[in-house]
Structure formats: structure tokens, C-alpha cells
Amino acid sequence: MADYISPKPVDPFAYQPHAFLRISCRCGRKEIYPLGDFARVHSLPGELKLYQLIKRLRCVICMERPVSANVWRYP
Numbered sequence: 001m002a003d004y005i006s007p008k009p010v011d012p013f014a015y016q017p018h019a020f021l022r023i024s025c026r027c028g029r030k031e032i033y034p035l036g037d038f039a040r041v042h043s044l045p046g047e048l049k050l051y052q053l054i055k056r057l058r059c060v061i062c063m064e065r066p067v068s069a070n071v072w073r074y075p
């Protein structure tokens, strides 16, 4: 059965305002952000696609790219 609800990499931000961005870094940092808040704080355009966002993520502590990052409907 096709899954039309789960966030997909090609979804623009604006489609998933109530989803959660989950990031974990090699340095041990783990963060979960409500996607809508994350977009507001970083002034991200609503048409930015989720995979484009994930490519741009950098850890604020060690400046490395995350070992895993995804967007899901639940925290």
C-alpha cells in the first residue's frame, strides 16, 4: 500500500510543518526539532525540499555532517 502521509525526501518543507527533524552526530549530540520551528528559526524557504535541508545540516558543536538525519511524523 502506498504511503502518502510519511515525510519523503522530495517533500518541500511546507508540506510537513508538523513533522520532526531528528539528527544525530558522531560527537554524541542528538537533537529533535519540530520541523516548523526549525524552518522559522533558520528562515528556510517553504519550497526547500527535505533532502536539500538534510544535505545542509552541520553540527553546531563539532561542525561535522550528521551520521544520521531524517524527518519523521513523530519525535
Ligand SMILES: [Zn+2]
Binding pocket: 025, 026, 027, 028, 029, 059, 060, 061, 062, 063, 064
Ligand atoms: Zn557533532
